[in-house]
Amino acid sequence: MFFSRQVERAVREHRMFTHGDKILAALSGGKDSLALFRELAHQGYDVTGLHVDLGIKDFSVKARMIVEKFCQDLGAGLIVISLAESGLAIPRVKAAVKRPICSVCGKIKRYWFNKTALDKGYTVLATGHNLDDEAGRLLANALRWDTAYLSDQGPTLPAEAGFAAKVKPLYRLSEFETASYCFLRGVEYHMDACPYAKGAGFTFRKQLMQSLEQKSPGSKIGFYEGFLHKARPAFLALEQKNHEKLLPCLECGYPTSAGTCGVCRLKRTLAGQAKFNEYS
Ligand code: Q46
Numbered sequence: 001m002f003f004s005r006q007v008e009r010a011v012r013e014h015r016m017f018t019h020g021d022k023i024l025a026a027l028s029g030g031k032d033s034l035a036l037f038r039e040l041a042h043q044g045y046d047v048t049g050l051h052v053d054l055g056i057k058d059f060s061v062k063a064r065m066i067v068e069k070f071c072q073d074l075g076a077g078l079i080v081i082s083l084a085e086s087g088l089a090i091p092r093v094k095a096a097v098k099r100p101i102c103s104v105c106g107k108i109k110r111y112w113f114n115k116t117a118l119d120k121g122y123t124v125l126a127t128g129h130n131l132d133d134e135a136g137r138l139l140a141n142a143l144r145w146d147t148a149y150l151s152d153q154g155p156t157l158p159a160e161a162g163f164a165a166k167v168k169p170l171y172r173l174s175e176f177e178t179a180s181y182c183f184l185r186g187v188e189y190h191m192d193a194c195p196y197a198k199g200a201g202f203t204f205r206k207q208l209m210q211s212l213e214q215k216s217p218g219s220k221i222g223f224y225e226g227f228l229h230k231a232r233p234a235f236l237a238l239e240q241k242n243h244e245k246l247l248p249c250l251e252c253g254y255p256t257s258a259g260t261c262g263v264c265r266l267k268r269t270l271a272g273q274a275k276f277n278e279y280s
């Protein structure tokens with residue numbers, strides 16, 4: 001099947017993992033992450049799910065139910081992290097920070113993905129990013145010529161001090177293809193959009209790339225693969241020179257350049273606000 005062959009090709013060409021690896025796969029409940037997990041399990045990989053419950057009313061309750069049922073039906077292991085339990089439920093964070101919530105939410109999720117993979121001894125962390133996600137992100141990074149992000153963008157990131165190895169085995173497949181896979185395999189996924197996704201820049205850039213694809217089929221994969229082979233090595237070389245030294249966070253050990261990492265600082269801010277509300 002086309003879908004399986006594209007995953008096999010991505011894994012092989014980018015040496016993502018082998019059948020000896022312990023893979024932790026992030027499961028949001030959406031079509032991409034569930035398709036990825038099902039396909040890896042089907043190909044005989046040792047894969048466990050990780051769901052970060054964002055604490056967004058109704059939306060997160062449904063997402064978690066879908067993921068739990070999916071793993072139960074498949075007989076697969078699942079780890080659930082509740083942001084509400086660590087005081088970082090996304091609606092609370094949104095009320096407290098001035099930055100766009102999606103960039104903070106992304107940071108918090110990445111923090112927990114990485115921490116869980118390292119703490120529990122997984123050798124690689126897999127996410128369900130597809131070609132539309134990757135091409136849209138590349139466009140955003142190129143529009144800003146953000147050399148640090150451009151050097152970091154790719155289907156594999158090797159493990160380094162404090163960071164687990166990360167892979168994106170669906171990077172050759174479009175959103176339409178992952179949705180079709182779920183439909184054909186009877187995978188029930190979360191179709192509701194996150195209430196905070198409206199107006200997010202990434203949606204617009206994906207639509208832009210999709211218009212290009214319609215006018216000129218093959219644009220998305222050509223743009224992304226061309227970047228990987230022809231441009232990324234130059235950005236990597238450039239950033240190796242400017243590489244900022246990271247040290248473990250004083251509170252949680254996560255790599256940071258600021259003494260205390262962003263997530264620990266955020267926790268502190270929210271705890272301070274809660275105390276203020278209690279006394280005011
Ligand atoms: S969950 Fe979080 Fe997304 Fe919702 S707040 Fe934005 S980043 S849109 S993938």
Ligand code: ZN
Pocket residue numbers: 249250251252253254260261262263264265
């Ligand atoms: Zn920290």
